[in-house]
Each structure stands twice: as structure tokens, then as C-alpha cells.
Amino acid sequence: EIVLTQSPGTLSLSPGERATLSCRASQSVSSSYLNWHQQKPGQAPRLLIYGASSRATGIPDRFSGSGSGTDFTLTISRLEPEDFAVYYCQQYGSSPYTFGQGTKLEIK
Amino acid sequence: QVQLVESGGGLVKPGGSLRLSCAASGFTFSDYYMSWIRQAPGKGLEWVSCISSSGNTIYYADSVKGRFTISRDNAKNSLFLQMNSLRAEDTAVYYCARGRYGAYWGQGTLVTVSS
Numbered sequence: 001e002i003v004l005t006q007s008p009g010t011l012s013l014s015p016g017e018r019a020t021l022s023c024r025a026s027q028s029v030s031s032s033y034l035n036w037h038q039q040k041p042g043q044a045p046r047l048l049i050y051g052a053s054s055r056a057t058g059i060p061d062r063f064s065g066s067g068s069g070t071d072f073t074l075t076i077s078r079l080e081p082e083d084f085a086v087y088y089c090q091q092y093g094s095s096p097y098t099f100g101q102g103t104k105l106e107i108k
Numbered sequence: 109q110v111q112l113v114e115s116g117g118g119l120v121k122p123g124g125s126l127r128l129s130c131a132a133s134g135f136t137f138s139d140y141y142m143s144w145i146r147q148a149p150g151k152g153l154e155w156v157s158c159i160s161s162s163g164n165t166i167y168y169a170d171s172v173k174g175r176f177t178i179s180r181d182n183a184k185n186s187l188f189l190q191m192n193s194l195r196a197e198d199t200a201v202y203y204c205a206r207g208r209y210g211a212y213w214g215q216g217t218l219v220t221v222s223s
Contacts, residue, residue, distance in 0.1 A: 001170075035209050037153070044203060044213040045153065056211065088153050092209040095167040097143075099153040 002027055002091050004100035012108040019076040021103045023089035028069045030093035036065055036074045039102075040085045048087075049074060081107075110134040110212040112204045117217030124194050124221070130187040130204030130214060138182040141208045144189050146200035147216075154200070157189065158208050172198075194221045 003026040013019055023034070032052035037045040047056040049065035052072055062077040076083055084107050089100040116128040130142070143158040157168045157178040166178055177190040187204055201216040 033209070037210065039153075044215050045210065046213065047209075047211050050209065050211070090153070090155070090209060095158075096169045097155040097158070097167075097208060099155060102152045 001096055002029065002094060002098055004089050004091060004098055006087075006089055006100035006103045008103060009101075010104045010106060012106050013079055014108045015079050015081055017079050019074075019079055019083070019105060021074040021087055021105070023067075023072040023074070023100050025070040025072070025091060029072075029091045032068050033091055033093035034065075034067070034072050035090045035092065036063075037088045037090060038083075038085050039088065045088065076105075079105075110206065112206065112212060112214035114202065114204050114214045114217035117202065117219045119220045119222065120194055121223050122195060122221055125190070125192045126194065126219060128189040128191065128202055128204075128217060128219070132185045132187065132204075132206070135206070137180075137185040140206050142180060142187045143205045143208060143210060144178060144187075145203045145205055145210060145213075146198075146219075147203070148197075148200045151200075156202070159187070191219070194219075196221050 005024045007022045034052045036049040038048050039045040053065045064075045066073050086102045086104050088102045111133045113131045120126050144156040159166050159178045175193045179188045199221045203216045204214040206212040
């Protein structure tokens, strides 16, 4: 089973700042089958990034993903108030399709 | 637009059974893998199971293998999760999602396992 470790656990930033979230895998994620999902309180998650770097439909271009192998990053270039949420990485290269434990992005 | 609507959640005693359903619309259901993903109260996301478009390929998390069964009815655009031998640790919101990785998610249905 591939274990995904996200850091930091909580990130405190202000609107307008840049956010960098990390996801490290215990073994290489095949074909960069790595996603990022966003979840706001009381809502279902929604897909932000798939294939490590491709934005899902309707996702603003301030969100970008990068990385390969075992190290992946989600970057939000300039934080908007609606971006404060919990972010999860997920690998779907090999079953079981595991999630990271999440990074909570909170307003400073 | 893509819509996924889960149903069938509720309160069940440990050792009991429950069958979840997911009604899909807005896309060609028979073209896509489908998945179940759950979230225990106040916790993170846990992938549970997925099934190929034809139903011939199925994967389970170790935590549910042998107790849960995923299935689909392409004629009725529906996904199912039969949950047997339920435990307290199965208490969670269960989400239906399109694809192997959740390109689209439903709003979830709450399953509570408690005596």
C-alpha cells in the first residue's frame, strides 16, 4: 500500500499570499497518477488537480500541481477567501487508492 | 451536468447489514469506473472500493475486503455497495464518485453503526 504523507498539517496564511502544500509518497506513484481534492466544511470534496498537474474542469488557474515519483506539490498562487479549506492528495496508480491525511489551510 | 445521488444510509447495529445506492445522471454511466469513498466524523478521506465500467474489475480496501461488495447496473445508471458484518469503525459519510479517483462526487450518505 502506498502511504501518502502531507505537510504541513495546518498552514496559516493571509488572502493574497502564496500557498505551497506538499505530498510525499512512500513509493513511486506510477504515471504520476496523483490528484488533489479540496473540501470545505459540510461539503463533499471536489477534484482540483489530476495526473499531478492537470487542472480539473472549472478550476481557476491560480491552482497548479507539480511533481513526479514520490514528491508532489499543490501551489495556490494568490489566496482568495474561498480557498481556505482542507486539501487532500490521492494516488490512483495502484490499489488501494490511498489518500493523504490532509492539510488544513486556515486564515491567519 | 454530472449528478450523483447517494441513498440507503442510516443507523444499524454492529454485525448488521446495509445497502447503499448511487443514482447517476448527466453522463454515460456505462463508460466510467465508479468508486465509493468514505469519511468518518471529523476524519480524513478513505478510499473504499471501485468497479470498472463493465463490472469485471473490482478493487477493495483491506479494511472492507470480505465484508463489502460493490456492484453496478448500467441499464439503470446505478452503483451499489452491500455492506455486511458492519463495525463501529465503519461509521462514516459514504460518497459515490465517478472514475477511479473521484472526478465528481455525490453529497454523501451517513452510515452510523451503533448499538
